Amino acid sequence: MTSRNITIILFIALVTGTLIYARSVNINLPGNNQGFAPQQPIAFSHRLHGGDLQIDCLYCHTSADKSRHAGTPPASICMNCHRFVTAPWDQIKMEEQKALEEKRDMQIPISPELSKLYAAVGFDTEKMQYDEGSPGKPIEWVRVHSLPAFAYFDHRRHVNAGVICQQCHGPVQTMETVSQVSELSMGWCVNCHRDVNDGVLADLRRRHASTNCAACHY
Ligand code: HEC
Ligand code: HEC
Ligand code: HEC
Ligand code: HEC
Ligand code: HEC
Structure with a gap:
């Protein structure tokens, strides 16, 4: 044998x-x-990202x-977009419109779900830049x-x-x-x-x- x-x-x-x-x-x-x-830990939607936005599966995986x-993608991949997209488009557009009408600076809306992403990577949404003092911490996605x-x-x-x-x-x-x-x-x-x-x-x-x-x- x-x-x-x-x-x-x-x-x-x-x-x-x-x-x-x-x-x-x-x-x-x-x-x-x-x-x-x-x-x-973050309400990440494949229907939105993979379906509506048609981002290729391999872009993240x-x-x-x-x-x-x-x-599983590192948060830096999410930040390629979410450095700029801080909330659903319609909310951003609405605030832009209002600020224009009221002749004031725009207050960028921050989605509560995305604020978890910003905390994880140490991104300061007031300055719209990475906070050097904060190392961030990885998102603990639950394995399916x-x-x-x-x-x-x-x-x-x-x-x-x-x-x-x-x-x-x-x-x-x-x-x-x-x-x-x-x-x-x-x-x-x-x-x-x-x-x-x-x-x-x-x-x-x-x-x-x-x-x-x-x-x-x-
Ligand atoms: C032939 C079946 C099969 C195909 C095709 C397949 N998967 Fe999987 N996938 C699995 C199995 C089985 C597991 C669990 C693997 C394990 O526990 O080692 C898994 C696990 C995963 C995981 C969990 C993390 C990991 O890497 O183990 C992700 C994410 C994933 N698949 C994404 C994808 C994506 C995106 C594609 C297409 C590009 C794909 N899979 C194609 C069977 C498949
Ligand atoms: C924008 C980034 C992104 C895209 C695009 C994306 N995924 Fe994912 N995927 C994730 C993240 C983040 C997770 C972990 C959280 C979760 O399970 O939702 C995940 C989890 C998964 C899992 C479960 C892994 C496990 O733990 O077993 C599978 C399967 C998977 N993705 C398949 C796909 C397929 C198929 C596509 C294309 C149709 C796709 N993904 C597109 C980011 C992405
Ligand atoms: C290619 C660009 C792109 C990438 C990469 C991307 N997103 Fe998004 N995401 C978007 C866009 C655009 C929206 C807003 C869509 C809308 O108008 O509702 C969005 C919406 C979201 C929302 C919903 C916000 C809300 O309050 O409605 C969450 C949560 C989110 N993304 C998490 C993630 C995470 C986590 C990753 C990384 C795994 C990721 N995204 C990667 C483009 C992207
Ligand atoms: C939907 C069909 C499908 C499913 C389901 C599937 N496989 Fe496969 N698997 C394939 C194909 C097709 C190949 C041949 C790939 C090639 O030609 O290189 C393959 C090849 C392999 C190989 C390489 C072995 C070889 O032929 O040399 C391994 C190992 C394997 N599969 C393990 C698994 C395991 C473990 C699972 C279940 C968790 C699984 N596969 C489920 C279609 C499948
Ligand atoms: C194509 C992949 C594949 C091949 C070929 C394969 N197995 Fe498995 N086997 C698996 C997977 C995946 C599991 C785990 C399934 C689970 O957890 O239910 C498993 C589970 C088992 C178990 C645990 C019992 C069970 O059914 O869950 C035994 C025993 C086993 N395999 C023996 C064998 C023997 C003996 C052979 C050859 C005759 C074989 N396997 C061929 C994929 C394979």
């Missing part, structure tokens, strides 16, 4: 043991959180085609999708093969709050790999997706 086979058998024994334990004490396995849609993780550590998934392979984000994540560009649409179970992964190999998925014809245990577990 090769050492690779032994590794796989040990792996199966370990996982099965862990599972029997996990099920008996009723731990929720992280792969099966379908429908999970946690509240985020910059590593989805380059590495294992798609990545996560596989158990014993399963291996890589974005790059899928994105570069032409599997679109929505095939796995659903219509994110319509979501006010992101929710987990797919099961993220082993059956979900393997069924798509089989469909790929059977040529059922037109866009992915002539691709091959492994169904070997060791492709996703090692």
Whole structure:
């Protein structure tokens, strides 16, 4: 028997043991959180940014085609726009109009949700510049999708093969709050790999997706 086979058998024994334990004490396995849609620290809307404004997914999730993780954008990416856009456009326009009529300086409206972003990056909205004394602190986005550590998934392979984000994540560009649409179970992964190999998925014809245990577990 090769050492690779032994590794796989040990792996199966370990996982099965862990599972029997996990099920008996009723731990929720992280792969099966379908429908999970946690509240985020800032009410960031994919419907607005990805849908209405049509910002490309990769503009924010910059590593989805380059590495294992798609990545969550750093606040500096948000500031590319929000250095200037401090509130919804109609509020800014309305204040501009009023200031003109009342012959006074404009008071730039600041959205309460965006003020959380400004606190996080240390941006002073009175001076409209970064406050050098304030280091800011990272935004603690709550993770929505996560596989158990014993399963291996890589974005790059899928994105570069032409599997679109929505095939796995659903219509994110319509979501006010992101929710987990797919099961993220082993059956979900393997069924798509089989469909790929059977040529059922037109866009992915002539691709091959492994169904070997060791492709996703090692
Ligand atoms: C302007 C930046 C931006 C754009 C554009 C954007 N996202 Fe996001 N995305 C975020 C941020 C910030 C989060 C973390 C907060 C949240 O979950 O809403 C996130 C979270 C996610 C998550 C959940 C990650 C997890 O924790 O499991 C998925 C899936 C996702 N985005 C997919 C997409 C897809 C698909 C598109 C294109 C339709 C897209 N995003 C466009 C900024 C963006
Ligand atoms: C390419 C430009 C762009 C980027 C990048 C961007 N936004 Fe926005 N965002 C906008 C625009 C434009 C609006 C206002 C749309 C409107 O008129 O309602 C907006 C609105 C918002 C609002 C709603 C404000 C309110 O009170 O209604 C929040 C919150 C927000 N953005 C957070 C973020 C965060 C967090 C990021 C980074 C992950 C981000 N945005 C990245 C352009 C951008
Ligand atoms: C083949 C299915 C699939 C495709 C296609 C896919 N994802 Fe994912 N995505 C997943 C899985 C599975 C996870 C959980 C990964 C984990 O826990 O290691 C995930 C996690 C994420 C996360 C959480 C952070 C991270 O990097 O793990 C973000 C953000 C995300 N995906 C965005 C995207 C975007 C944007 C696209 C398109 C460019 C995309 N995904 C395409 C399956 C997919
Ligand atoms: C919507 C279809 C789809 C889903 C769902 C999917 N995959 Fe894939 N996967 C593919 C395709 C297509 C490829 C082949 C990419 C290529 O040709 O390089 C692939 C390739 C892979 C590879 C590279 C192995 C190889 O063939 O050399 C791994 C590892 C992988 N997937 C893991 C996963 C895991 C883990 C999940 C579930 C969390 C998953 N995939 C879900 C379509 C999918
Ligand atoms: C395409 C990827 C992929 C392949 C191929 C794959 N698995 Fe999995 N497997 C997963 C994922 C993802 C999970 C986690 C699912 C969850 O948390 O519910 C998993 C979970 C498991 C579990 C935990 C039980 C369960 O169903 O949740 C065992 C045991 C397991 N795999 C064994 C195997 C064996 C043995 C093979 C080969 C016959 C194999 N896997 C092939 C992706 C894969």
